[in-house]
Structure formats: C-alpha cells, structure tokens
Amino acid sequence: MRGSRLTMSDTEQNEAMEQQIAGALERRPRVAVPAGFAARVAQAMTPGPSPYRAPRAVKTVAAVAAVLLAAALFVLAPHAGPSFSNVGFDVELLVLAELGAVAWVLGRMQAGSL
Numbered sequence: 001m002r003g004s005r006l007t008m009s010d011t012e013q014n015e016a017m018e019q020q021i022a023g024a025l026e027r028r029p030r031v032a033v034p035a036g037f038a039a040r041v042a043q044a045m046t047p048g049p050s051p052y053r054a055p056r057a058v059k060t061v062a063a064v065a066a067v068l069l070a071a072a073l074f075v076l077a078p079h080a081g082p083s084f085s086n087v088g089f090d091v092e093l094l095v096l097a098e099l100g101a102v103a104w105v106l107g108r109m110q111a112g113s114l
Contacts, residue, residue: 051112062106069099 072095079088 059106059109062102062109066099066102066106069095069102073099 073092076088076092076095080086080092081089083089
C-alpha cells in the first residue's frame with residue numbers, strides 16, 4: 001500500500017512545501033496607504049445626524065413624577081409595616097423603584113446622553 005510508505009522524493013517534497021508555508025506565514029505583508037487617502041475618505045463621508053435632545057416636556061414630566069412619587073412615599077409610610085404580606089409595604093417598594101427610575105432618567109438627561 002503506497003499511503004503507508006513514502007518514498008524519499010515524497011518526503012523531500014513535503015519538507016519543501018512545509019518550508020514554503022512556514023516562510024509565507026512568517027513574512028509580513030507590505031501595507032501601502034496611498035497619499036491623501038484619509039482626506040478622500042473624510043471628504044466622502046456625509047455629516048451624521050445631530051445628537052438627539054429630549055424634549056423639554058420629558059424633563060418636566062419626570063420632575064413632576066419625582067415630586068408625586070416622593071409625596072406618595074410620605075402618604076404610604078404610616079401604613080407600611082416591614083412585612084412583604086403588607087400591601088402598603090409592597091406599594092412603597094414599587095414607588096421607591098419608580099422613583100429610582102425617574103432619578104436615573106433625570107440623571108441621564110443632565111449628562112446629555114438621553
């Protein structure tokens with residue numbers, strides 16, 4: 001069977017091929033960027049859309065919601081015992097989570113990313 005026995009010429013051919021492959025992998029390709037390439041790319045680009053600014057009404061609604069949620073916390077406080085079976089306590093936890101979400105939205109708007 002010929003597959004199990006390699007002749008000397010097959011071995012030499014394999015070694016020569018491995019050397020060629022190794023040489024090709026070790027060589028770094030030469031990269032040439034034409035002069036003025038960056039300027040042409042910048043000229044071809046269209047200006048992007050202006051950054052999104054949330055309407056003023058969103059900030060007003062968020063501020064009003066924060067005040068109402070804080071007032072709801074004061075109303076619920078006397079009725080909220082520290083027990084998950086108490087509905088007042090559960091509602092107070094939901095109001096706190098909502099107040100946190102509104103504060104996050106207001107913070108993002110202040111940072112200019114919303």
